[in-house]
Amino acid sequence: VPDRIREQSVLLNPTCVFPWCTRSARGCDSDHIQPYDAGGSTASDNIAPLCRSHHRLKTHGGWRYTRLDPGSFLWNSPHGYTYVRDATGTADVSRDRRPPPAHPPEPLAYGRP
Numbered sequence: 764v765p766d767r768i769r770e771q772s773v774l775l776n777p778t779c780v781f782p783w784c785t786r787s788a789r790g791c792d793s794d795h796i797q798p799y800d801a802g803g804s805t806a807s808d809n810i811a812p813l814c815r816s817h818h819r820l821k822t823h824g825g826w827r828y829t830r831l832d833p834g835s836f837l838w839n840s841p842h843g844y845t846y847v848r849d850a851t852g853t854a855d856v857s858r859d860r861r862p863p864p865a866h867p868p869e870p871l872a873y874g875r876p
C-alpha cells in the first residue's frame with residue numbers, strides 16, 4: 764500500500780477500525796477491506812487500519828466488513844452479529860434485525876371496485 768494512501772487511512776481512522784478496538788492506527792496494518800485477492804483495489808476507499816490481531820481475525824476468522832462512509836464501517840461477525848464502527852465508537856446493531864414475517868403481506872388488490 765503506497766505511503767500516501769496509508770497516511771490518508773490513518774488520518775481518517777485514528778485507531779484500528781475493528782469493533783471496540785482502540786489501538787493506534789500508526790502501528791496498524793493497512794487492510795484491504797475487500798481482499799486484494801478478491802479484486803479489491805488499493806485505493807483510499809478500500810484501505811483501513813487493522814491491528815495485527817484483528818487483521819488476522821478478519822483474514823482467517825470469518826469476520827467481514829464494508830465501508831459505509833469515510834470513517835464508518837459495517838462489520839459482520841462469523842456468528843451473525845452486526846456492528847457499526849465509526850469515530851463515535853461501536854454500536855451493536857444486531858438486535859435491530861427482525862425475524863421475517865410469518866406470512867407474507869397480502870398482495871395489493873388490483874382492478875376496479
Ligand SMILES: [Zn+2]
Nearest residue numbers: 779784814817
Ligand atoms: Zn484492533
